[in-house]
Amino acid sequence: MIRLKDVELEYENGTKAIQGITLTIEDGEFVFLVGPSGSGKSTIIKLLTGELLPTFGRVMVNGFSIMNVRDPQIPLMRRTLGVVYQDFRLIDKKTVYDNLSFVMRAVGANPREIKDRIPRILHVLELEDKMQCYPRELSGGEQQRVAIARALVNHPSTIIADEPTGNLDPDRSMDLMRLLIRVNQMGTTVVVVTHARELVNRFGKRVVTLDAGLITHDAVGRYVGGRRYG
Amino acid sequence: MVKHNFVYFFREGLKNMSSHRLMSFTAISMTLGCLLIMGTFTLVAVNAAMNLSTLANSNEIVAFVDETLTEQQGRALEEKLLSIPNITAARYITRAEALAAYTEKNPQEELFRDLDPGIFRDRYALTIENLEQIDLTVRRVEHTDGIAKVNYYEEMASGIITVRNVAAIVSAALIGVLFVVSVFIISNTIRLTTYDRREEIAIMKIVGATNAFIRWPFVYEGFLMGMIAGGLAFLLQWGLYAAVTGAVAENDAQRLFEILPFSRIWLPVLGSFLGTGMLVGIGGSMTAIRRFLDV
Numbered sequence: 001m002i003r004l005k006d007v008e009l010e011y012e013n014g015t016k017a018i019q020g021i022t023l024t025i026e027d028g029e030f031v032f033l034v035g036p037s038g039s040g041k042s043t044i045i046k047l048l049t050g051e052l053l054p055t056f057g058r059v060m061v062n063g064f065s066i067m068n069v070r071d072p073q074i075p076l077m078r079r080t081l082g083v084v085y086q087d088f089r090l091i092d093k094k095t096v097y098d099n100l101s102f103v104m105r106a107v108g109a110n111p112r113e114i115k116d117r118i119p120r121i122l123h124v125l126e127l128e129d130k131m132q133c134y135p136r137e138l139s140g141g142e143q144q145r146v147a148i149a150r151a152l153v154n155h156p157s158t159i160i161a162d163e164p165t166g167n168l169d170p171d172r173s174m175d176l177m178r179l180l181i182r183v184n185q186m187g188t189t190v191v192v193v194t195h196a197r198e199l200v201n202r203f204g205k206r207v208v209t210l211d212a213g214l215i216t217h218d219a220v221g222r223y224v225g226g227r228r229y230g
Numbered sequence: 231m232v233k234h235n236f237v238y239f240f241r242e243g244l245k246n247m248s249s250h251r252l253m254s255f256t257a258i259s260m261t262l263g264c265l266l267i268m269g270t271f272t273l274v275a276v277n278a279a280m281n282l283s284t285l286a287n288s289n290e291i292v293a294f295v296d297e298t299l300t301e302q303q304g305r306a307l308e309e310k311l312l313s314i315p316n317i318t319a320a321r322y323i324t325r326a327e328a329l330a331a332y333t334e335k336n337p338q339e340e341l342f343r344d345l346d347p348g349i350f351r352d353r354y355a356l357t358i359e360n361l362e363q364i365d366l367t368v369r370r371v372e373h374t375d376g377i378a379k380v381n382y383y384e385e386m387a388s389g390i391i392t393v394r395n396v397a398a399i400v401s402a403a404l405i406g407v408l409f410v411v412s413v414f415i416i417s418n419t420i421r422l423t424t425y426d427r428r429e430e431i432a433i434m435k436i437v438g439a440t441n442a443f444i445r446w447p448f449v450y451e452g453f454l455m456g457m458i459a460g461g462l463a464f465l466l467q468w469g470l471y472a473a474v475t476g477a478v479a480e481n482d483a484q485r486l487f488e489i490l491p492f493s494r495i496w497l498p499v500l501g502s503f504l505g506t507g508m509l510v511g512i513g514g515s516m517t518a519i520r521r522f523l524d525v
């Protein structure tokens with residue numbers, strides 16, 4: 001479960017990116033986080049991953065509540081999350097297989113588990129024949145699927161994606177959303193930041209709309225709001 | 231908790247090192263040079279100190295008694311000599327005893343077999359406590375009535391003292407400076423690796439790797455560089471030492487200056503080179519990675 005209570009965040013330069021947000025996301029939910037550029041979506045993601053700590057209020061993620069930057073609980077909290085970015089953030093020098101194996105090793109998986117699990121997850125994502133490819137040898141959609149495989153490979157209970165379709169064409173974006181829906185159907189909580197209004201409207205999921213660091217709408221179904229977002 | 235995966239960290243450390251061959255080579259060479267300079271001065275100081283102590287132990291100064299004195303008058307000088315500061319023992323040796331000792335020490339010199347003890351003089355063997363004050367002590371002995379002449383290895387002793395002091399001061403100063411320089415260079419090399427791997431580090435953090443897990447490969451990287459530098463420095467020091475020992479043996483036929491055989495010092499040399507290398511390497515990686523850990 002994710003819970004934000006009266007959360008405010010002010011950057012060092014004085015920008016008040018989040019101005020008082022209270023939000024609960026239950027286990028197993030699928031939530032779109034939308035809003036204009038600069039409304040604070042990425043800031044919320046960073047609050048969830050513990051990269052930022054709230055200047056006021058409380059953030060609770062899957063039973064953890066991080067109070068300071070040296071909190072030894074931070075790695076444990078992060079192991080419950082799988083994070084996906086707009087720019088994929090794959091390691092260019094590593095093959096698809098190694099991009100996955102190195103994050104498994106980073107949390108102490110043994111070689112047997114690694115050998116077992118990677119082919120299975122790549123199979124699910126239809127990437128099994130790309131195992132020994134380097135990221136630059138893949139299309140954008142394939143690279144993003146590798147990033148999702150990497151986010152899933154440590155079995156997180158929550159997937160957090162910050163504009164995962166930002167660098168994809170509409171068809172690939174649609175495929176990627178379907179993939180995230182499937183991941184959600186298998187029991188993983190999914191939080192997706194996106195600009196893709198048509199996609200959001202298509203799936204009939206919960207939509208949380210941000211504007212200027214505040215939640216303006218929180219409803220199931222459609223991308224609400226009079227302004228053009230993006 | 232992740233258990234310590236020695237093989238993995240070692241391999242990653244090696245990979246880090248080989249990803250910056252030139253930088254790693256420079257860092258290792260610098261550390262090696264530092265160790266070698268440090269080791270050379272220390273070994274010079276150690277050998278000088280050893281020769282000083284053999285001089286102090288074995289080389290009593292010899293004070294010849296005036297020939298006009300009878301043996302009884304000669305023996306009476308003992309008390310006066312012992313009252314001179316820095317003299318801890320005085321042994322009277324008659325000319326007959328001196329001859330006997332001489333022929334025993336040089337049995338091959340048949341010529342001297344039948345020498346008249348009259349060409350030797352009665353003498354005192356005086357034991358000196360502090361070799362560094364030998365000049366003053368000798369002057370006092372010479373001014374004692376009834377003493378004709380004093381023999382001692384003045385130049386040898388003061389020469390060795392100078393060598394020892396210079397080597398000790400230089401090595402103390404160098405050790406400090408070179409230690410800092412080596413740590414700095416290794417630290418910069420590792421900082422470069424952390425910069426190269428910043429994306430991987432960011433990903434490892436976001437998936438929940440512990441700081442320790444992220445740090446270890448860099449600690450191993452520094453450790454490896456330090457150990458390689460220490461090992462190579464040992465081999466070079468060995469070669470250098472052998473060369474110097476050979477050169478000294480060739481030019482010092484009288485064996486006035488003794489050099490410790492390398493077989494007797496290799497273990498402490500190897501130990502301190504590897505130990506210092508390790509400290510420098512790990513110190514360097516600690517300085518490099520201290521910063522990039524939070525969040």
Ligand SMILES: Nc1ncnc2c1ncn2[C@@H]1O[C@H](COP(=O)(O)OP(=O)(O)O)[C@@H](O)[C@H]1O
Binds near residue numbers: 037040044
């Ligand atoms: N590191 C930062 N330092 C200062 N201000 C920042 C920083 N990151 C984001 N901001 C500001 O905070 C606000 C919210 O940014 P962000 O969360 O990235 O918005 P979004 O992801 O919705 O586009 C913006 O005004 C942005 O300029």
Ligand SMILES: [Mg+2]
Binds near residue numbers: 041042043
């Ligand atoms: Mg953003």
